[in-house]
Amino acid sequence: MPVEELSEFVDKLEKAGELKRVKTQVDTNLEISEILSRVMYSNGPAVLFENVKNYDMPVLGNAFGSIKRLEIGLENSDFTEIGQRIVDMTRMEVPSGILDKLRKLPELSKITDIAPKLQKSGPVTEVFEESPSFEKIPILKTWPKDAGKFITLGLAATKHPETGVRNLGVYRMQILDRTHALMHWQKHKRGAHHYDIKKDSGSKIEVAVIIGADPATVFSAVAPVPEGLDKYVFAGITRKTGIKTVKCRTVDLEVPANAEMVLEGYVDPSDIRMEGPFGDHTGYYTPPEPYPVFTLTGIMRRQKPIYLTTIVGKPILEDAFIGKVIERSFLPLIRMFHPEVVDFAMPAAGWFQGMAIISIKKRYPGQAKKVMMGLWGMGQLSLTKIFIVVDEDVNVHDMNDIIWAVTTRSDAARDVTIINNTPTDTLDPASPTGQSWLKTWNRCHPEDKGRRISKRDSGTCKIR
Ligand SMILES: Cc1cc2nc3c(=O)[nH]c(=O)nc-3n(C[C@H](O)[C@H](O)[C@H](O)COP(=O)(O)O)c2cc1C
Numbered sequence: 001m002p003v004e005e006l007s008e009f010v011d012k013l014e015k016a017g018e019l020k021r022v023k024t025q026v027d028t029n030l031e032i033s034e035i036l037s038r039v040m041y042s043n044g045p046a047v048l049f050e051n052v053k054n055y056d057m058p059v060l061g062n063a064f065g066s067i068k069r070l071e072i073g074l075e076n077s078d079f080t081e082i083g084q085r086i087v088d089m090t091r092m093e094v095p096s097g098i099l100d101k102l103r104k105l106p107e108l109s110k111i112t113d114i115a116p117k118l119q120k121s122g123p124v125t126e127v128f129e130e131s132p133s134f135e136k137i138p139i140l141k142t143w144p145k146d147a148g149k150f151i152t153l154g155l156a157a158t159k160h161p162e163t164g165v166r167n168l169g170v171y172r173m174q175i176l177d178r179t180h181a182l183m184h185w186q187k188h189k190r191g192a193h194h195y196d197i198k199k200d201s202g203s204k205i206e207v208a209v210i211i212g213a214d215p216a217t218v219f220s221a222v223a224p225v226p227e228g229l230d231k232y233v234f235a236g237i238t239r240k241t242g243i244k245t246v247k248c249r250t251v252d253l254e255v256p257a258n259a260e261m262v263l264e265g266y267v268d269p270s271d272i273r274m275e276g277p278f279g280d281h282t283g284y285y286t287p288p289e290p291y292p293v294f295t296l297t298g299i300m301r302r303q304k305p306i307y308l309t310t311i312v313g314k315p316i317l318e319d320a321f322i323g324k325v326i327e328r329s330f331l332p333l334i335r336m337f338h339p340e341v342v343d344f345a346m347p348a349a350g351w352f353q354g355m356a357i358i359s360i361k362k363r364y365p366g367q368a369k370k371v372m373m374g375l376w377g378m379g380q381l382s383l384t385k386i387f388i389v390v391d392e393d394v395n396v397h398d399m400n401d402i403i404w405a406v407t408t409r410s411d412a413a414r415d416v417t418i419i420n421n422t423p424t425d426t427l428d429p430a431s432p433t434g435q436s437w438l439k440t441w442n443r444c445h446p447e448d449k450g451r452r453i454s455k456r457d458s459g460t461c462k463i464r
Contacts, residue, residue, distance in 0.1 A: 002239035003073055005123065005258040006212040006306055009063065010048060012072050019046040019063075027053045028149070033142040033311045036061040040317045048306075055138040059307045064215070065318035070325050073215025074238060079328035085237050086226075087332045114236030116245045122257025128249055129299040132263070133178040137211075142311045143279030143440045147288070149175045150278060153310045154209040154263070155221035156185065157253050158194040161205070166254065167191060168221035168231040173209065174275050179296040182275040183207070183267050186426055188383060195292065199269035206251035207267050207294060212260030212308035217243055222322050224380040226333065238329075250298040260305035264298040271295075279440035281351045283314025284429040313440050320348035327352075337378070338371050345396040346384075353425050355386045357396040369417065376422070383425045 003009050013019035026032050026049050039047055040062055046069060049059040064070055071077045089111070139149040151173040158167050169191040173181040185191035191207075198205040210217075220235040232254070236242040244257040250264045275291040310318045327346050335341050342359040346352045360371055368389035375381045388402065391409070395401045410416075424431045 002075055002216060002241050003214050005214055006060070006063075006260055006308060009073055009215055010046075010060065010306070013046050013063065013069060016068070016072060017045075018066070018069050018072065019048060020044075022047055022049045023051055025051045025053050028055070028059070028138045029141050030144065032059060032061065033140050036311050037313060037317070040065055040311070052138045055136070057136070057138050057305060057307050059138050059140075059309060060212070061309050061311065062318050063308065064218070064310075064322050066321055067324065070215070070219075070321055074219060074325070079325045080331050082238050082329035083332035085240075086229075087336050089237075090336070113241060114233060114239075115242045116232040116236060116254070117242050118254060119244050119246055119257050122244055122246045123302050124255065124257055124259040124262055124300050125246055126303050127299075127301050129301070132296045132299040134175050134181065134263075134296065135178055137261075138307050139175055140309055140311070143285070143313070145285055145438065145440075146278050147174055147276050151175070151181070151209070151211070151309075152312065153218070153308050154211055155213065155218065156183065156191050157208040157210060157255055158191050158205060159253060160194055161197045161201070163228070165228060166230045166232050167194065168210070168217070168235075170218075170221045172278065173294060174278070176273070176293070179265075181294045181296070182273060182291045183294045184275055184278075184291050188380065188423060195267055195269065204266040204268045206253055207265055208248050208251055208253045208255050209263040209265075209294070210255055210259045210261075211263065212306055213256045214239070214243065214258055217256050218308070219322060219325065222319075223326050223329070227379065246300075248298075249300060255300075259300075260308065261299065261301040263296055264300065265294050265296045267292045267294050277438075279313055280427050281312045281315070281319060281353075282427055282429055283440055285438045285440055286427055289426065315351050316348045320352070323348060323352040334375070334378070338374050340367060341371060342392045343396045347399070350386075351427075353380075353383050353385070353427070355388070356381070356384050357388045357390065357402055359390050359392050359394050359396050361392045372417070376419075382423050385424075385428065 003012065010019060032049055036047060046063040046065065047061050052059055064073065139151055141149045153170060154173060155168045156171050167190045169185060169189055171183060171185040171191055173183055175181050185195065195205045216239040217235045219238060220231045223234065225231060225234045232243060232245065245254040246257040247254055248262065248264045255262045269292055271293040272290045273293055274288040276288040277285040280286045312319055323346065327344065331344050334344055340360045342361055345357045347355055358371060360367060372387045372389055375387065388406065390402060390405045394405045
């Protein structure tokens with residue numbers, strides 16, 4: 001049976017020795033993030049902060065910060081299986097006659113098994129706040145120069161305005177006041193695409209932000225699934241069982257019935273404000289940029305929800321492990337389009353988007369370029385800065401093997417291709433738009449071990 005909800009995941013992590021509870025009072029303003037970053041940089045456990053200053057809600061961080069925890073959450077130790085299930089579905093033969101249909105019934109029923117199941121109510125419908133406010137939620141400020149508090153692991157649910165295909169994406173949200181926050185969906189992401197279509201017709205887009213859900217649904221929101229694939233269906237593929245959903249109260253969207261909390265609202269294209277700075281996945285503060293405003297219209301929640309969060313910064317932090325599972329699970333899909341691909345790695349130190357190494361079974365001259373161009377045309381891989389293509393005998397997960405191959409089998413003048421004016425990640429500190437970027441990581445990176453941490457807003461930092 002898949003893990004159905006966050007509290008069940010917490011129990012399982014605790015039983016496996018993968019979670020620590022902190023009962024001492026901690027502050028959402030820089031203190032929890034300081035503790036979490038130290039725990040993450042030292043490969044520590046998930047942490048449940050049970051006594052959060054000024055809030056009546058526990059905060060869970062680093063829940064996905066190891067492969068073991070992801071194996072527990074997704075009930076799987078071979079993540080390539082996830083992508084393989086999608087590939088198998090595309091190859092499923094359509095039955096012709098009645099006998100054939102009966103023969104293929106078990107296979108066909110697998111498709112209905114993974115579909116989301118709409119229910120009238122669920123744990124998340126226990127409470128509805130008609131006068132909602134972000135102020136009751138223990139949202140963190142992560143880095144000293146961040147523009148404020150940011151929701152970092154909310155799953156933004158939208159519907160494609162024309163096809164109705166449901167999407168979930170993790171896009172950070174900067175809190176502005178009780179009911180307004182900035183929605184940082186980058187231009188290349190699906191949420192922003194849905195928003196752009198609505199904007200063109202002059203209307204607002206309904207959005208529901210899910211805080212805390214079963215691990216497969218959280219994973220689905222981060223996964224760059226193939227275009228047109230419903231993320232709720234993808235969550236079902238990941239769990240091998242469809243998720244349960246309920247309808248929101250103030251917007252026409254479905255959300256996971258087992259969620260901890262759902263922030264309902266809309267994003268208005270006529271209300272654009274500056275977002276950031278924010279200490280980002282690269283280890284640099286992303287400078288302020290314009291993003292649209294989310295207006296909160298209602299909160300659905302459990303009686304006693306857990307606030308699920310994470311912190312981002314110079315790799316390697318929690319997001320790296322989710323990225324690893326994405327890398328493994330998407331290998332079969334990459335092979336579906338490029339069968340010569342043997343293996344594929346996106347090193348965490350390159351914040352995943354930065355670099356990919358691909359090994360291929362080469363059959364003809366120029367094939368490395370063919371694969372490279374093909375991958376540069378696949379969804380979010382278009383944002384990858386550097387591809388290194390190696391022969392099949394090179395282990396893409398072994399940096400020594402890669403450096404050996406690059407230095408013995410390539411000639412830079414002949415083998416390097418540089419392409420200008422391609423899509424680029426707005427997070428990239430070296431992007432051609434070149435602004436000055438500040439480092440975030442001075443205060444807690446292992447390289448700074450032993451250095452005195454400067455006095456921050458929250459005073460001294462407690463680590464237990
Ligand atoms: C912790 C975390 C924070 C993220 N924050 C953002 C963000 O602020 N904006 C964004 O566009 N993508 C962000 N992402 C990446 C997206 O979630 C990811 O690209 C996802 O595939 C987007 O879904 P989509 O392809 O359905 O749009 C974040 C990912 C993680 C793990």
